[in-house]
Amino acid sequence: MVLLFISLHLIVNFDLSSCPQVSWCRETAFTYAISAAGVVNTVSRACREGELNSCGCSRAARPKDLQRDWLWGGCGDNLNYGYRFSKEFVDAREREKSYPKGSYDSARLQMNLHNNEAGRRAVSNLADVSCKCHGVSGSCSLKTCWLQLADFRKVGDALKEKYDSAAAMKLNSRGKLVPMHSNFNPPTGNDLVHIDQSPDYCLKNQSTGSLGTVGRLCNKTSEGMDGCELMCCGRGYDQYKAQIVERCNCKFHWCCYVKCKRCTKIVDQFVCK
Numbered sequence: 001m002v003l004l005f006i007s008l009h010l011i012v013n014f015d016l017s018s019c020p021q022v023s024w025c026r027e028t029a030f031t032y033a034i035s036a037a038g039v040v041n042t043v044s045r046a047c048r049e050g051e052l053n054s055c056g057c058s059r060a061a062r063p064k065d066l067q068r069d070w071l072w073g074g075c076g077d078n079l080n081y082g083y084r085f086s087k088e089f090v091d092a093r094e095r096e097k098s099y100p101k102g103s104y105d106s107a108r109l110q111m112n113l114h115n116n117e118a119g120r121r122a123v124s125n126l127a128d129v130s131c132k133c134h135g136v137s138g139s140c141s142l143k144t145c146w147l148q149l150a151d152f153r154k155v156g157d158a159l160k161e162k163y164d165s166a167a168a169m170k171l172n173s174r175g176k177l178v179p180m181h182s183n184f185n186p187p188t189g190n191d192l193v194h195i196d197q198s199p200d201y202c203l204k205n206q207s208t209g210s211l212g213t214v215g216r217l218c219n220k221t222s223e224g225m226d227g228c229e230l231m232c233c234g235r236g237y238d239q240y241k242a243q244i245v246e247r248c249n250c251k252f253h254w255c256c257y258v259k260c261k262r263c264t265k266i267v268d269q270f271v272c273k
């Protein structure tokens with residue numbers, strides 16, 4: 001059951017096939033981190049919701065700074081268990097093998113373990129105390145509090161920031177990963193690291209697995225990654241008129257269904273050259 005849960009999670013959240021598995025670039029770093037984070041999140045929550053036999057509500061200690069007259073001990077997300085489970089389960093595939101010191105494989109292994117841990121820490125750093133009021137007519141004279149995980153979206157956003165600032169690493173003479181650029185601060189356990197440069201995603205290249213952006217739909221007015229300027233890598237774009245079918249004039253009928261008409265609309269579409 002829990003495995004099914006986890007694999008669903010992986011499929012939904014990790015469709016990041018753009019960075020090929022042969023390259024250990026910042027996209028790979030993000031994929032590992034968010035996979036590990038997803039396992040912590042799913043398992044911690046499943047414990048709390050009573051879906052697993054091996055764990056239950058969080059038994060985390062009462063935070064020292066919690067106001068004295070508030071109660072500690074609602075059923076919290078079991079972060080401790082989720083964290084340990086993710087460490088064993090997700091790191092296992094890396095720990096199975098050992099590689100010669102100083103080899104590329106050993107660098108890759110250190111990178112993956114580092115990023116798995118960064119993902120787990122993102123979940124744990126964002127978890128917080130949540131409380132509920134009791135007392136006469138909502139007076140909130142009494143509060144019960146528990147440990148609560150952040151919305152997974154927030155974990156994703158935090159890791160996206162780490163992705164943007166991921167540190168390039170290399171092996172030193174003793175076989176340990178160190179920053180490629182010694183004038184940069186070394187990454188902490190919360191940061192993402194990578195050992196390869198990302199391939200050029202603008203151009204199709206089979207050996208790196210890059211699909212290129214020729215023929216991709218882009219947004220003419222956006223200045224972001226989906227905008228034609230960035231996505232088409234300066235090659236420009238073609239404009240098409242496309243016909244799309246939409247549901248429209250929807251009416252609610254008692255009770256209970258919604259009936260819609262189908263309308264066709266002509267829209268402008270932009271495609272990278």
Ligand SMILES: *[C@@H]1O[C@H](CO)[C@@H](O)[C@H](O)[C@H]1NC(C)=O
Binds near residue numbers: 199203205206207208
């Ligand atoms: C494809 O990528 C490889 C590895 O980065 C590079 O050596 C090669 O020149 C690229 N090929 C093309 C056609 O860009």
Ligand SMILES: *[C@@H]1O[C@H](CO)[C@@H](O)[C@H](O)[C@H]1NC(C)=O
Binds near residue numbers: 220221222
């Ligand atoms: C295009 O980008 C603009 C600006 O970011 C946004 O408001 C608009 O909804 C986007 N259009 C589509 C079709 O996604």
